[in-house]
Amino acid sequence: MLPVIAWNLISLEILITLTLVSLVILDILLPKGTKNDWLGFASFTALLGLIVFWTTQQSVTGITFSGMFVSDSLSWFFKGFFLITMIFIFVMTQQFFKFLGERRNEFYLLLWLSLLGMCLIASSADFLLLFISIEILTISLYVMTAYLRSDKLSIEAGMKYLILGALSSGFFLYGISFLYGITHSTRFAAIQMFTATHSISPLMLFAMVLIFAAVGFKIVAVPFHMWVPDVYQGAPTPVTALLSVGSKAAGFIILIRLFFGIFGPWHAEWSILLAVLSAITMCYGNLVAMFQTNIKRLLGYSSISHAGYLLMGAAAGSMIGASAMNFYLLGYLFTNLAAFLVIILFSIAVKSDDIADYAGLARRSGILAGTLLIALISLAGLPPLAGFFGKFALLMAIIESGFIWLALIAGINIVISLYYYLMIVKKIYVDTPNSTSLIAVSLPMRLILILSMLAIIGIGICQGPFLDAAIASVKGMYLLHF
Amino acid sequence: MILNLSLFLLLPLVGMATIFMIPAEKSALIRKIACLTVFVVSLLSVWFFSAYNSAVGGYQFIQNIPWVVPFNISYHLGIDGISSMLILLLGITSFAAVLISGGIKERVKEYYIMFLIAVAGTYGAFLSLDIFFFYFFHEIAAIPIFLMIGIWGTGRKEYAAMKLTLYLVAGAALALIGLICLYFATGLQTFDLVQIQSHLANHPIPTEIQNWIFPLIVVGFGITLTLWPFHTWAPVGYAEAPTAVSMLHAGVLKKMGAYAIIRFAIQLMPEAAHTWMPIIAVLAVVNIVFCGLVALTQRDLKYILAYSSCSHMGYILLGLACFNIIGLNGVVYLMFAHGIMATLAFALVGFIADQTKTRNIDELGGLVKIMPFVGTCFIMAALASAGVPGFANFVAEIMVLLGAWDQYPIQTVLAILGIVITAIYMLKAIRIGFQGPLPKRWEKLTDAETLTAKLPFVFLLAVLIVVGCWPSLLLNHIGSSTKPIIENIVSKN
Numbered sequence: 001m002l003p004v005i006a007w008n009l010i011s012l013e014i015l016i017t018l019t020l021v022s023l024v025i026l027d028i029l030l031p032k033g034t035k036n037d038w039l040g041f042a043s044f045t046a047l048l049g050l051i052v053f054w055t056t057q058q059s060v061t062g063i064t065f066s067g068m069f070v071s072d073s074l075s076w077f078f079k080g081f082f083l084i085t086m087i088f089i090f091v092m093t094q095q096f097f098k099f100l101g102e103r104r105n106e107f108y109l110l111l112w113l114s115l116l117g118m119c120l121i122a123s124s125a126d127f128l129l130l131f132i133s134i135e136i137l138t139i140s141l142y143v144m145t146a147y148l149r150s151d152k153l154s155i156e157a158g159m160k161y162l163i164l165g166a167l168s169s170g171f172f173l174y175g176i177s178f179l180y181g182i183t184h185s186t187r188f189a190a191i192q193m194f195t196a197t198h199s200i201s202p203l204m205l206f207a208m209v210l211i212f213a214a215v216g217f218k219i220v221a222v223p224f225h226m227w228v229p230d231v232y233q234g235a236p237t238p239v240t241a242l243l244s245v246g247s248k249a250a251g252f253i254i255l256i257r258l259f260f261g262i263f264g265p266w267h268a269e270w271s272i273l274l275a276v277l278s279a280i281t282m283c284y285g286n287l288v289a290m291f292q293t294n295i296k297r298l299l300g301y302s303s304i305s306h307a308g309y310l311l312m313g314a315a316a317g318s319m320i321g322a323s324a325m326n327f328y329l330l331g332y333l334f335t336n337l338a339a340f341l342v343i344i345l346f347s348i349a350v351k352s353d354d355i356a357d358y359a360g361l362a363r364r365s366g367i368l369a370g371t372l373l374i375a376l377i378s379l380a381g382l383p384p385l386a387g388f389f390g391k392f393a394l395l396m397a398i399i400e401s402g403f404i405w406l407a408l409i410a411g412i413n414i415v416i417s418l419y420y421y422l423m424i425v426k427k428i429y430v431d432t433p434n435s436t437s438l439i440a441v442s443l444p445m446r447l448i449l450i451l452s453m454l455a456i457i458g459i460g461i462c463q464g465p466f467l468d469a470a471i472a473s474v475k476g477m478y479l480l481h482f
Numbered sequence: 483m484i485l486n487l488s489l490f491l492l493l494p495l496v497g498m499a500t501i502f503m504i505p506a507e508k509s510a511l512i513r514k515i516a517c518l519t520v521f522v523v524s525l526l527s528v529w530f531f532s533a534y535n536s537a538v539g540g541y542q543f544i545q546n547i548p549w550v551v552p553f554n555i556s557y558h559l560g561i562d563g564i565s566s567m568l569i570l571l572l573g574i575t576s577f578a579a580v581l582i583s584g585g586i587k588e589r590v591k592e593y594y595i596m597f598l599i600a601v602a603g604t605y606g607a608f609l610s611l612d613i614f615f616f617y618f619f620h621e622i623a624a625i626p627i628f629l630m631i632g633i634w635g636t637g638r639k640e641y642a643a644m645k646l647t648l649y650l651v652a653g654a655a656l657a658l659i660g661l662i663c664l665y666f667a668t669g670l671q672t673f674d675l676v677q678i679q680s681h682l683a684n685h686p687i688p689t690e691i692q693n694w695i696f697p698l699i700v701v702g703f704g705i706t707l708t709l710w711p712f713h714t715w716a717p718v719g720y721a722e723a724p725t726a727v728s729m730l731h732a733g734v735l736k737k738m739g740a741y742a743i744i745r746f747a748i749q750l751m752p753e754a755a756h757t758w759m760p761i762i763a764v765l766a767v768v769n770i771v772f773c774g775l776v777a778l779t780q781r782d783l784k785y786i787l788a789y790s791s792c793s794h795m796g797y798i799l800l801g802l803a804c805f806n807i808i809g810l811n812g813v814v815y816l817m818f819a820h821g822i823m824a825t826l827a828f829a830l831v832g833f834i835a836d837q838t839k840t841r842n843i844d845e846l847g848g849l850v851k852i853m854p855f856v857g858t859c860f861i862m863a864a865l866a867s868a869g870v871p872g873f874a875n876f877v878a879e880i881m882v883l884l885g886a887w888d889q890y891p892i893q894t895v896l897a898i899l900g901i902v903i904t905a906i907y908m909l910k911a912i913r914i915g916f917q918g919p920l921p922k923r924w925e926k927l928t929d930a931e932t933l934t935a936k937l938p939f940v941f942l943l944a945v946l947i948v949v950g951c952w953p954s955l956l957l958n959h960i961g962s963s964t965k966p967i968i969e970n971i972v973s974k975n
Binding site for chain 2: 362373392396399400407408411414415422423426463464468471
């Protein structure tokens with residue numbers, strides 16, 4: 001007898017797949033040489049529809065496909081996260097690829113594919129499904145990274161990402177095979193039963209480290225960060241934005257599911273490991289970021305350091321820790337995407353990503369400078385912005401768990417990161433511009449920039465509802481274990 | 483009641499929003515709106531100062547709204563004797579600072595928006611009875627100050643802005659870790675100061691835990707208060723900042739450090755205070771003497787004032803270490819007196835430097851002849867700084883010294899030596915810069931002639947003299963709040 005499948009649990013994924021298929025058909029049916037960006041328009045509308053649908057799905061929870069697929073509060077939270085991320089990415093793509101013409105259409109399809117991959121990652125409750133979901137996401141990212149085929153840097157970035165990505169997939173599979181050998185299962189529920197009743201063995205630790213290597217690749221933790229600077233710099237900027245927010249958040253869901261779920265019973269063994277990794281990651285990211293001259297590369301290293309901050313929440317291994325991570329990611333979404341949107345609009349106008357060319361931006365475009373200022377200060381973590389409360393909550397978590405030394409290291413890192421963010425702020429606001437020509441920003445773009453600024457400030461001032469949402473997402477998590 | 487403490491935050495916000503809507507070209511209108519906003523808020527601070535009932539004491543005008551429930555953070559505003567005095571100080575200083583900002587002709591819109599953010603944030607910090615919101619508001623000023631120094635400063639302004647901001651944020655981060663430790667150490671898991679205070683009365687934090695949280699908070703906020711050896715951001719920061727920022731920062735913003743030390747460290751962790759404050763008292767004397775001696779060697783008027791400001795913070799730190807009422811009253815009094823004096827002195831130097839384009843006393847000379855009004859005001863400010871009776875600083879310093887004498891006789895003697903040093907460098911600056919023959923190149927200088935130009939100086943000087951001659955004006959307020967703090971400390975010895 002076939003197992004009963006609760007189709008309503010995976011309705012969002014089904015809808016995404018249907019949209020993808022209909023967009024493929026639309027792409028085929030569209031006459032050659034169409035000037036209008038029909039696919040972009042259709043994607044955007046479909047995405048808005050999906051967000052409306054998503055809001056109705058909060059109470060739809062359960063497990064299906066014999067325990068392979070789970071729909072819980074955590075997956076709901078992150079699916080919303082990915083949908084909002086995608087709105088930004090579609091807007092960026094629409095702006096960034098104006099010159100690509102029809103080739104842009106395939107890019108939209110790849111974006112939808114990556115969205116499907118991310119949503120499936122959020123819902124995986126089995127290592128095999130998780131592996132397949134990660135591959136769906138990563139393979140579409142490989143293609144998108146190398147999408148500018150006449151640009152050497154883009155090709156190089158795609159190649160690097162592919163090689164290191166394949167390596168990390170290999171690690172992941174190797175880890176799963178050990179795990180299966182020890183526990184006789186790939187289901188999360190079965191593995192947690194094992195971890196709850198057994199103490200950690202060296203072989204198990206080896207498997208965990210291998211699996212963490214793959215997760216570390218996604219969240220860009222040191223020492224799995226090697227690909228970041230070149231890929232961030234070389235990839236088309238919308239892809240960089242997707243890597244820095246969507247792909248990173250996908251990694252963090254896996255981290256939460258693993259360390260707050262199936263490996264939860266062994267918290268004492270791995271928390272110190274994660275704490276050390278967190279300290280190394282944030283120090284490395286911030287120290288190297290200080291010397292960057294390309295803004296995408298700088299945000300690449302800054303993205304490494306933020307992975308370090310976020311790992312503090314995992315090391316804390318507590319309710320506050322997990323909720324703080326989710327809150328931080330929420331603030332990071334708007335902050336980082338606002339920064340990348342500014343970078344795209346700036347690079348379209350000025351054809352440069354060099355920090356030196358940002359000199360005097362405040363006098364050339366008030367809105368671009370203002371948004372970048374708010375985004376950078378939020379990344380640095382000063383009030384009243386979203387990044388501040390995120391860091392504050394992470395510090396609370398880590399201090400509650402007794403890692404005062406890590407809190408002090410994080411404090412030092414906040415100062416270091418403030419230095420390089422302020423160097424850019426200084427460039428924008430203090431230095432004299434290289435050129436006095438104004439940079440025009442279209443009305444829809446202005447609107448999006450203002451909305452993201454309001455989101456950053458809003459999350460920073462009215463922290464309550466967002467923190468509640470982050471806590472709720474953890475509380476209702478499948479297999480939660482502290 | 484219609485008047486409540488949230489107005490201190492809402493009014494600047496309204497002013498800011500209005501300025502935001504106005505096109506940047508209408509700079510005169512923008513300035514008017516900014517001045518009006520600051521003026522109304524300053525009136526409000528005077529009103530609240532006089533409405534605070536010092537006979538009753540405690541926190542008054544309380545507003546309490548739960549804000550982040552999972553962490554027990556609440557939007558909890560209220561004032562006691564100390565903070566009512568500090569918002570009065572901020573009211574006076576910010577009003578003077580906005581009046582003398584007329585010299586800003588470039589990017590006026592941005593300037594006043596930053597100014598209002600910094601002022602609103604500082605009000606928020608003094609009004610908060612929630613530790614989280616204190617920190618939140620106290621950090622808000624960081625970026626506006628960075629940009630104001632960077633854009634409208636002079637000389638090595640970028641270096642100055644960066645150094646000041648990084649030092650202050652580093653201190654704040656250290657203090658934040660201490661404050662979060664405090665949150666967990668009380669066992670109450672709340673940031674509400676009032677609740678923590680009443681809880682600690684019966685369940686003090688274990689002394690060994692206090693002993694390592696205390697230095698985090700005191701050193702962290704001590705950096706804001708230019709505690710030696712973490713004072714080096716202040717001279718260059720104040721010297722290169724635009725006049726209004728020097729006034730605000732030296733006058734009020736750095737006092738947030740002293741305020742936080744009183745509120746969170748000494749008040750909540752009295753046992754640790756007994757262990758650590760004697761060490762701070764030694765550093766305080768280094769502050770007084772070392773920074774005073776460095777001020778002696780300076781030739782730049784603003785550097786002299788900035789080092790003098792660092793040196794005077796030593797008296798505040800020394801007073802904090804005494805644990806008696808007269809000493810703590812002196813500290814709070816000095817926060818006010820030094821705030822007004824520093825504001826006045828920086829305003830006057832700013833006025834002079836705007837015309838001469840130099841602040842080097844060797845290049846100046848004989849200024850009293852050409853600008854008798856401004857010159858006289860500067861001499862009076864310098865005398866106030868040196869602790870001449872009649873000015874508020876004298877009252878404050880004598881209280882601190884009396885308070886310190888019993889426990890720290892050596893430190894007190896050195897602190898008195900510090901007063902002599904202050905007198906030497908101030909009189910030296912006056913003799914070289916303001917007296918003697920007037921160089922030919924300065925014959926074209928003009929004095930403050932119109933009433934609006936004179937107003938801020940006269941106003942500040944009047945406050946300095948009135949408060950100096952009539953101490954009970956402030957002391958009733960101060961005493962009502964320092965008494966319970968000292969009783970608490972003494973009982974824990």
